[in-house]
Amino acid sequence: MVLCITPGCGVKSGNKEGISLFRIPIVVDKNGESYKQLTEDRRNAWISQISRHDTKSKDILKSERVCGRHFASGKPALLWDRYNVDWKPTLNLGKKDYSKEPDLQAAAAKADRAKDRDQERQSLLKQQQQREHEAARERAAKRRKLKESGQQVSKIDFAASSGEERLESDSMTSEIPDFQVQEPPEKEATTQTEEPGQKEAGSQTEEFDYMFMPAGYQAPDQESFDSDARVRFYTGLPSYEVLMVVFEHVSSHVSRQTQNLSRFQDFVMFLIKLRLNVPLQDLAYRFVVSVTTVSRIFSYWMVVMDVRPKFMISWPEREQLWQTMPMYFQYAFAKKVTVVIDCFEVFIERPSNLLARAQTFSSYKHHNTIKVLIGITPQGSISFVSEAWGGRTSDKYLTENCGFLEFLVPGDMVMADRGFTISDSVGLKQAKLTIPAFTKRKSQLDRANKRDS
Numbered sequence: 219m220v221l222c223i224t225p226g227c228g229v230k231s232g233n234k235e236g237i238s239l240f241r242i243p244i245v246v247d248k249n250g251e252s253y254k255q256l257t258e259d260r261r262n263a264w265i266s267q268i269s270r271h272d273t274k275s276k277d278i279l280k281s282e283r284v285c286g287r288h289f290a291s292g293k294p295a296l297l298w299d300r301y302n303v304d305w306k307p308t309l310n311l312g313k314k315d316y317s318k319e320p321d322l323q324a325a326a327a328k329a330d331r332a333k334d335r336d337q338e339r340q341s342l343l344k345q346q347q348q349r350e351h352e353a354a355r356e357r358a359a360k361r362r363k364l365k366e367s368g369q370q371v372s373k374i375d376f377a378a379s380s381g382e383e384r385l386e387s388d389s390m391t392s393e394i395p396d397f398q399v400q401e402p403p404e405k406e407a408t409t410q411t412e413e414p415g416q417k418e419a420g421s422q423t424e425e426f427d428y429m430f431m432p433a434g435y436q437a438p439d440q441e442s443f444d445s446d447a448r449v450r451f452y453t454g455l456p457s458y459e460v461l462m463v464v465f466e467h468v469s470s471h472v473s474r475q476t477q478n479l480s481r482f483q484d485f486v487m488f489l490i491k492l493r494l495n496v497p498l499q500d501l502a503y504r505f506v507v508s509v510t511t512v513s514r515i516f517s518y519w520m521v522v523m524d525v526r527p528k529f530m531i532s533w534p535e536r537e538q539l540w541q542t543m544p545m546y547f548q549y550a551f552a553k554k555v556t557v558v559i560d561c562f563e564v565f566i567e568r569p570s571n572l573l574a575r576a577q578t579f580s581s582y583k584h585h586n587t588i589k590v591l592i593g594i595t596p597q598g599s600i601s602f603v604s605e606a607w608g609g610r611t612s613d614k615y616l617t618e619n620c621g622f623l624e625f626l627v628p629g630d631m632v633m634a635d636r637g638f639t640i641s642d643s644v645g646l647k648q649a650k651l652t653i654p655a656f657t658k659r660k661s662q663l664d665r666a667n668k669r670d671s
Contacts, residue, residue, distance in 0.1 A: 223282035224268055226312035231283075239283035240294055242268075256297060263306040360573070368577050368611030371588050376569045437505040440482050453489040468526045474518055479505060487512065488519040533601050533625045547596045554631040554650070555596050559622070559638065561613050563587035564606075580609030591616050613637045623647055 220231040220239055229237050243261045247254040268284065286292040288307035295302035443449050446457045455461045469481050476484060487501055501512045536556070543553050568586045569575045580587040587609030593602035604620035617623070617640050626632070628648035634640070641651045 220281075220283050222285040222287075223270065224284060224288055224307070224311060225270065227285060227287065227310065229285040229287060238286045238293060240286070241283055243297075256300070260297065260300075260305065267307045267311055269311065363573065367615040368589070368608030371578075371606040371608065374569075374574045374577055374608060376571055376574045435506070437479070437483060438486065439480065443486065452493060453486065454493045455489075464527070468522060471526055472519075472522055476507065476511060476515060478507060479515075484515050484519060488516055488523065491516055531600050531603055534595060534599075536627070536630075539595060539597075542597050544596055551631060551652070554629070555633055555652075556626070556630040556649075557593040557595060557601055558633040559591060559593045559602075559617070560635055561589050561591050561616060563589050563609055574608075577608035577610055583609065585609075589616060591620055591622060593622065614639050614643075618643050 221227075222229040222239065223242075229235075229239070231239055242264050243257060245254060245261055246257045264284070267288075284294075284307055288309050288311060289304040290309060291304050293304065294306075295304040299305060443452070443461065444458060449455055449458050449461050453461060455464065465482060465485050469485065472481060472484075475481050479487075483505060487505055490496060491498075491501060498509050498512045498516075502509045505512070539556060540553050543555075547553070547555050563580055563583055564587060565583070566578060566586050566588055569578060575586065578586045578588065580589070588606040589609050589611055590606050591602070591604040591613075592600065595601050602622055602625065604616065604622065607616050607620070613635075614637075617638060623643055623646075626644065626647040626649045630647070630649040631652055632644055632649060633652050636653050638651070638653060644651045
């Protein structure tokens with residue numbers, strides 16, 4: 219298939235219009251000098267009219283053709299008819315007509331529009347780069363914040379603040395039918411006004427089956443805990459006497475009381491939940507109340523038990539420690555031990571806030587937790603309890619930032635586990651840190667390390 223060489227033409231051999239294709243004239247030098255000059259002039263005229271700049275680089279003049287659309291008669295004139303209009307291609311050559319004078323105003327307006335488009339494009343590009351820079355800076359700040367050690371639980375925002383989480387929650391709630399959720403009423407609460415002797419059949423659910431228990435059942439009361447073994451099992455306190463002492467100390471500052479339970483039963487219910495972590499539904503069945511009542515009792519007594527016994531946690535004076543120091547500590551450490559510290563973690567529900575979720579995730583427990591530093595004296599009494607911190611907080615960071623070091627005085631000895639690498643911080647208080655010796659790839663410790671540990 220042969221194509222017309224003229225730019226923008228597109229006529230090819232075998233077309234339906236019957237347009238013929240003609241070779242580009244060649245230079246003939248065998249018929250004399252004048253004939254050679256004539257053929258050379260015609261060839262150059264054809265090439266000039268075609269106006270192709272790649273004729274030499276691509277060497278296309280040997281095979282390409284020019285169609286009859288570029289001649290007035292549909293074909294080129296004879297070689298000797300030099301002044302014929304078809305002696306060279308003249309029509310449909312794809313050239314611009316430069317005979318018209320340029321419109322300077324239109325050109326200036328076009329240039330202004332191009333300039334405005336370029337400025338707008340530059341402005342949009344600058345805004346996009348600024349937004350990307352701010353987003354990158356925000357991501358970097360979040361990464362730095364995630365790499366920081368944990369914070370106190372009181373300073374952690376557990377509320378869902380992420381835009382993605384809000385959109386996700388909105389999309390989830392939009393699919394839920396529109397209805398109102400009401401909390402289950404307490405036993406003491408009054409229901410909607412109804413005619414006497416009438417009840418809705420749907421209100422008698424399985425949750426309130428305890429209301430129809432046999433009359434012989436009685437909720438645990440003070441007489442149920444007269445055994446020391448039972449007190450230790452359900453409450454964790456050593457004896458019934460200690461239970462009553464704690465109750466008398468706390469109950470005088472309790473103003474709220476459930477209608478169907480005594481204050482002692484509320485107190486015992488709270489201790490059983492702390493000790494055994496039984497489900498709220500189980501406590502509701504035991505004490506013949508609703509689950510809502512159990513939840514409110516536990517929340518109320520949690521605040522009371524946090525405030526009232528706090529005075530029992532006190533840092534003893536050194537003379538008091540020396541006078542009651544156990545013999546084993548006196549033999550091993552010569553009355554130098556002041557406190558034994560360790561951290562414990564409590565599992566919590568996974569927060570909806572991503573940052574709070576990261577700050578409370580414990581790599582040791584593989585769960586979201588809160589961490590508390592606790593210190594006990596050699597006699598076994600609790601002398602220090604820190605604020606609750608996020609589970610990702612290291613033992614070293616928590617110890618150095620919870621205020622524990624402020625209680626140390628020169629000459630004190632602190633016993634801790636291997637994870638407490640706080641010897642420098644303790645040394646700044648002129649105290650000493652004692653931790654178990656490391657085996658260092660040995661099967662067991664030598665005698666000197668055993669004695670010192």
